[in-house]
Amino acid sequence: MSTDWQNDPSVQSWLHTSEPHSDQLTEWVDDPTRPKQDITAGGVDQVDDTYSYAQLDDAESDDADFGEVAEPAVEEPPYTDNVYAAAPFTRSAPAPTPVRRRDRRWLLIVAAAVVVAVMGLVAIAVMIRGLVSGGGEDGITDPVAAMDTPDPFSDAVECPSTSDGATTTGRDPGDLTSGPNVIKAFNYAYFHWRSGPAARAMASSNVEGIGSAVDLQSSIDTLNPQARYCLSIEETGSNTYRVAVTLILPDGTRDPDPDVQNITTTQIGERTYIASVTRNKK
Numbered sequence: 001m002s003t004d005w006q007n008d009p010s011v012q013s014w015l016h017t018s019e020p021h022s023d024q025l026t027e028w029v030d031d032p033t034r035p036k037q038d039i040t041a042g043g044v045d046q047v048d049d050t051y052s053y054a055q056l057d058d059a060e061s062d063d064a065d066f067g068e069v070a071e072p073a074v075e076e077p078p079y080t081d082n083v084y085a086a087a088p089f090t091r092s093a094p095a096p097t098p099v100r101r102r103d104r105r106w107l108l109i110v111a112a113a114v115v116v117a118v119m120g121l122v123a124i125a126v127m128i129r130g131l132v133s134g135g136g137e138d139g140i141t142d143p144v145a146a147m148d149t150p151d152p153f154s155d156a157v158e159c160p161s162t163s164d165g166a167t168t169t170g171r172d173p174g175d176l177t178s179g180p181n182v183i184k185a186f187n188y189a190y191f192h193w194r195s196g197p198a199a200r201a202m203a204s205s206n207v208e209g210i211g212s213a214v215d216l217q218s219s220i221d222t223l224n225p226q227a228r229y230c231l232s233i234e235e236t237g238s239n240t241y242r243v244a245v246t247l248i249l250p251d252g253t254r255d256p257d258p259d260v261q262n263i264t265t266t267q268i269g270e271r272t273y274i275a276s277v278t279r280n281k282k
Contacts, residue, residue, distance in 0.1 A: 153252060159230035166235040171228075176202070176271040179241055180233045183263055186274055187245065191229045194220050202274055204266055209277035226250040232258075239265045239275075 150157050161170030163180075171191075174184025182202055189198035196217030203210050210216070228248040236242050241263050247255040259279065266275040 153228070158228065158248065158252070168233040168235075169231060171230055176273070178272055179235070179239055179263075179265040182265060182272045182274060183233055183241060183243055184231060187229060187231055190216070190220060191223070191227070194223070194225070196220055204268065204273040204275055207274055207276060209279075210274070224250065230254075236262075239267075241265070 152158065155161070155171060159169065159171045161172045162168070168180040170184065171188065172184060173188045173192075174181040174186075176182050176185065186199055186202040189195050189202060193199075196215070196219075197213040199216050199220075200210070200213040227250065230246045230248060232244040232246070234242045234244075243261045243263055244258045245261065246258040249255075262278045262280070263274060264276045265272050
């Protein structure tokens with residue numbers, strides 16, 4: 001064991017003090033050993049008080065000086081990083097995320113589309129059922145036959161355009177090529193177009209029995225806008241015609257007392273115009 005440190009003056013100053021302590025050694029030895037003493041003869045009082053220690057065997061030291069003493073079990077608290085008591089923590093379920101406004105709007109659109117589709121299917125089912133059942137004794141039981149059945153209010157069914165000898169029927173637009181055609185054109189503008197100026201354009205400038213475009217429009221405005229008509233034109237002489245105008249109500253009912261007119265036409269250039277109109281009830 002090295003003793004160089006004993007020669008250090010700073011160490012010497014406190015090693016050799018004027019008043020050594022009772023437990024301070026006066027002489028340092030590198031390997032102090034405790035002399036063996038016989039304590040059986042002189043008793044305990046004769047034991048040398050010099051503090052020196054003899055090396056004891058591990059076995060003797062364990063058996064003689066120390067007994068196996070069971071240390072009391074100490075329950076250590078669980079380790080925690082935080083030395084402060086933590087507040088009780090309760091896990092709760094997260095609040096439901098509210099549905100965004102855009103999502104709600106798309107949901108409403110989809111729901112509306114579904115409702116419309118369902119209503120359309122129901123309407124189609126009801127229509128097919130009505131066609132199949134017929135709704136009564138007069139109903140059409142064959143859907144194909146129902147599709148081939150013409151519209152009873154159409155021109156072809158209600159007032160077909162025909163020409164048989166001196167008699168012409170129909171309510172087509174007509175034109176300015178002949179007497180019957182200009183009569184058709186006048187009534188088409190009056191009942192279908194519901195235009196006083198258009199009807200007035202089918203007559204000559206000095207026509208008799210037809211008022212101005214304003215007068216014609218005032219008369220047109222008194223008509224039922226859903227009313228229809230049918231013409232029967234019979235040629236009675238050169239450029240003269242007897243015309244029966246039958247008014248047809250929206251439900252298909254015909255006026256039993258048609259308006260009978262005597263009409264004269266005139267040729268101006270390559271076009272034919274109405275020259276005069278007189279009315280009488282038959």
